[in-house]
Amino acid sequence: MAHWLMKSEPEAFSIDDLKACPNSTDFWDGVRNYQARNFMRDQMKPGDQVFFYHSNCKVPGIVGVMEVVSEPYADITALDPDSKYYDPKASKENPRWFAVDLQFKEKFPDVISLESLKQNEALSDLALVRKGNRLSVMPVETHHWDAVMGML
DNA sequence: GCCAACGTTGGC
DNA sequence: GCCAACGTTGGC
Numbered sequence: 553m554a555h556w557l558m559k560s561e562p563e564a565f566s567i568d569d570l571k572a573c574p575n576s577t578d579f580w581d582g583v584r585n586y587q588a589r590n591f592m593r594d595q596m597k598p599g600d601q602v603f604f605y606h607s608n609c610k611v612p613g614i615v616g617v618m619e620v621v622s623e624p625y626a627d628i629t630a631l632d633p634d635s636k637y638y639d640p641k642a643s644k645e646n647p648r649w650f651a652v653d654l655q656f657k658e659k660f661p662d663v664i665s666l667e668s669l670k671q672n673e674a675l676s677d678l679a680l681v682r683k684g685n686r687l688s689v690m691p692v693e694t695h696h697w698d699a700v701m702g703m704l
Numbered sequence: 705g706c707c708a709a710c711g712t713t714g715g716c
Numbered sequence: 717g718c719c720a721a722c723g724t725t726g727g728c
Binding site for chain 1: 708709710711712
């Protein structure tokens with residue numbers, strides 16, 4: 553079982569939005585970065601645990617946990633001309649982009665802020681806290697996961 | 705809203 | 717295949 557971190561702007565889709573979905577489950581679409589896609593497509597498996605990270609907001613940070621509940625599958629929003637995620641280079645035969653279903657598991661009582669994550673020595677080599685990192689889907693080592701959970 | 709960092713595109 | 721131009725991310 554692997555661990556991940558996935559970012560979303562809470563104004564677009566927050567952890568509360570996920571929790572409010574039917575069965576607290578929704579598909580995570582709109583990933584349009586190859587490195588992030590490769591992680592999803594090639595390595596994500598049902599049962600994997602995922603940190604939900606709120607980006608581009610007042611207090612950016614990790615706000616809770618969700619779980620992968622599907623195999624990766626083609627992101628159909630890439631094929632929809634009306635979607636903001638439309639990609640003319642994607643096709644049914646070659647979907648190019650992938651999505652996965654995620655189920656809400658837990659919302660932390662307080663956000664674990666980016667600031668506090670940066671101050672934690674144990675997380676100094678976590679990709680998230682490294683300068684200029686823009687990956688929206690990234691793997692999290694188990695010892696990093698445990699260190700974050702220890703900050704609750 | 706600014707802007708640094710980074711990814712992608714496309715001309716050559 | 718290089719790299720300048722452009723677009724996006726995301727902290728601040």
